[in-house]
Amino acid sequence: MxxxxxxxxxxxxxxxxxxxxxxxxxxxxxxxxxxxxxxxxxxxxxxxxxxxxxxxxxxxxxxxxxxxxxxxxxxxxxxxxxxxxxxxxxxxxxxxxxxxxxxxxxxxxxxxxxxxxxxxxxxxxxxxxxxxxxxxxxxxxxxxxxxxxxxxxxxxxxxxxxxxxxxxxxxxxxxxxxxxxxxxxxxxxxxxxxSVREKDSTHQEAPLPLIAAFRETLSNKPFWIFNIAGSFAQTVNGLLAALLPFYAKYVLNISEGEVSILMGAVFVSIIPLVAIWYLISRKLGGLRSWRLALAVYGLSVIPLWFAGSLGSGIVAGILVGFGMAGFLVTPAMLSSRIIDLDAERTGRRREGIYTAVAGFITRSSGLIAAVAFWIVGLIYGYQSGDDPGPQPETVFRVLICVVPLILLAMSFVISLFMKNLEEPGQSKRPV
Incomplete structure (x- = not known):
């Protein structure tokens, strides 16, 4: 190798x-x-x-x-x-x-x-x-x-x-x-x-006891700001993936075969777009690139409201793909820096506990999506495919555009409470 x-x-x-x-x-x-x-x-x-x-x-x-x-x-x-x-x-x-x-x-x-x-x-x-x-x-x-x-x-x-x-x-x-x-x-x-090798772990400092480990993690303010903001954005990821077939049927009025074309256009576009966000992240650093990604992601869902055909849906989907690519690329830098600072403070590398708690917060975002679907459906009378109510088009325009915009706006506002976690030796730049 x-x-x-x-x-x-x-x-x-x-x-x-x-x-x-x-x-x-x-x-x-x-x-x-x-x-x-x-x-x-x-x-x-x-x-x-x-x-x-x-x-x-x-x-x-x-x-x-x-x-x-x-x-x-x-x-x-x-x-x-x-x-x-x-x-x-x-x-x-x-x-x-x-x-x-x-x-x-x-x-x-x-x-x-x-x-x-x-x-x-x-x-x-x-x-x-x-x-x-x-x-x-x-x-x-x-x-x-x-x-x-x-x-x-x-x-x-x-x-x-x-x-x-x-x-x-x-x-x-x-x-x-x-x-x-x-x-x-x-x-x-x-x-x-x-294909990976870890540093020698047999002579590291003794790990923190269970209660102390959780107390240190739960009292870490940047960790909570980062993950709460991320949970709202992660909800948008889940909503978009789950709602595209409904959006295609009720808003774009396209066939089931064309749904694959729409979904393919959205997700395939993300692959080259991550390279753009890599360059942005290198230039701006972890915090500013993450915050910018949340703002761009929020703005990128707006064109979904105005699409009405397969062609316009694909264009709107590619714009969303750009925003999603930013959210996928930028968090890793900031989350890793939070763990680095914890290691400096405690003298112990505790990637496992931070990754685990963050994973649970992220997965719990599915509950937000379920509640949003239920509330919007209740307001506009959507029950199921057999009983879509009088305004199914509005239901899925709201769910795929308005709800994500609100959630991402909340993510961005929460991100403003995150302080600069720049690495030692980096030049001070305004955030």
């Missing part, structure tokens, strides 16, 4: 690609598989999802705490990644390989069990993967480059997980689809794990 590839941004991005292919397929299709294909009642599916979210709230911080306490000659994070990789493959296959003949109750038990296993193992992977970033990449310029490369790989994985999945499960079924994605994950995750 070449020395230049070892610990490079491309080597690190392999892990993002590996995890996002099955994770995107899971997020997009597991509910459809159980409710639409297998006939599980929506009520039981909702209960399983609620328990899943509670389990996620518990296991994320604990995974980070355990990771930070690990001391081996192979590092703190890599042993967890090697251990979790085959377990993740089996858990993902379990989600989409339900035995035939299960009744409603048995199907619920299978779903709940597979969700708990899948989420628990996925947490170990995501926490330890994310915790490697601040250690492997030092300085704003290198972190901006690594983040841009990482997000490019992520978008490719999202395209595979969304566009290829329906083709695969129609051709070979959900079970074999999960096997294919598990093998892709296994190959690229192992490649990633073999």
């Amino acid at each position: 070449g020395r230049k590839f070892l610990n490079s941004p491309t080597a690190y991005a392999l892990g993002m690609f590996a995890m996002m292919v099955p994770s995107q397929a899971f997020a997009s299709f597991f509910n459809y598989y159980y409710v639409e294909k297998l006939g599980l009642s929506l009520g039981l599916a909702t209960i399983a999802r609620t328990i899943y979210l509670i389990w996620d709230a518990v296991n994320n911080p604990m995974a980070g705490y355990l990771s930070d306490r690990t001391r081996t000659r192979y590092g703190r994070r890599r042993p967890w990644i090697f251990f979790s990789t085959p377990a993740f493959m089996l858990a993902f296959i379990m989600v989409f390989s339900v035995p035939k003949g299960l009744g409603n109750t048995e199907l619920f038990v299978w779903l709940l069990t597979s969700l708990i296993l899948f989420e628990g193992i996925a947490t170990l992977l995501w926490v330890n993967y994310g915790a490697l970033f601040p250690e492997l990449f030092k300085g704003d310029r290198l972190r901006a480059k690594a983040s841009a490369v990482q997000q490019g790989f992520q978008i490719v994985a999202i395209l595979i997980g969304t566009a290829l999945t329906p083709i695969l499960y129609e051709w070979i079924g959900f079970g074999w689809m999960s096997v294919v994605y598990s093998l892709i994950f296994g190959v690229f995750m192992t490649w990633f794990a073999l």
Whole structure:
């Protein structure tokens, strides 16, 4: 393995690609598989999802705490990644390989069990993967480059997980689809794990006790400002991805086949646009580029209100892609700097706990999206596809444009409370 590839941004991005292919397929299709294909009642599916979210709230911080306490000659994070990789493959296959003949109750038990296993193992992977970033990449310029490369790989994985999945499960079924994605994950995750090296972790300072570790994390003001602002912006990411098919149907009035063209235009455009945000991040630094990305993202959703055809929808979608690319690239620099400052203050590297708590805050943004959908639907009378109410076009214009604009405005205002966290030795620049 070449020395230049070892610990490079491309080597690190392999892990993002590996995890996002099955994770995107899971997020997009597991509910459809159980409710639409297998006939599980929506009520039981909702209960399983609620328990899943509670389990996620518990296991994320604990995974980070355990990771930070690990001391081996192979590092703190890599042993967890090697251990979790085959377990993740089996858990993902379990989600989409339900035995035939299960009744409603048995199907619920299978779903709940597979969700708990899948989420628990996925947490170990995501926490330890994310915790490697601040250690492997030092300085704003290198972190901006690594983040841009990482997000490019992520978008490719999202395209595979969304566009290829329906083709695969129609051709070979959900079970074999999960096997294919598990093998892709296994190959690229192992490649990633073999391509990174941590600093020696066997002689580091003793980790903080559990209560002290959480107290330090929860009392970190920049951490909370950064993640609360980010949670509103992350809600927009989820809303846009989930609402594009509805927007295409009710606002743009295009066929289902053209929906793929629209979604492809949005997500494919992000890949080259991350390079622009990399250059912006290098010039402005972490805080100013992050704040600018939130402002641009907010403005970029406005053209969605005025689109009315496939062509205008694609143009509006590409503009949104520019804003989204900024939000995907810029946070890594600032979050890594927050962790660096914590290490200077405590004398300990605690990437795991910070990555874990931030991950939970980010995932909880899905609740904001669900509440927004419910409130707007209630106001305009939208119930379902069978009963869309008198103004479905307005419903989805508001949800895909007005709600994101409000959320991103809130993110930007919150970001104004973040102080400059520039690295020592950098020239003082006004923020």
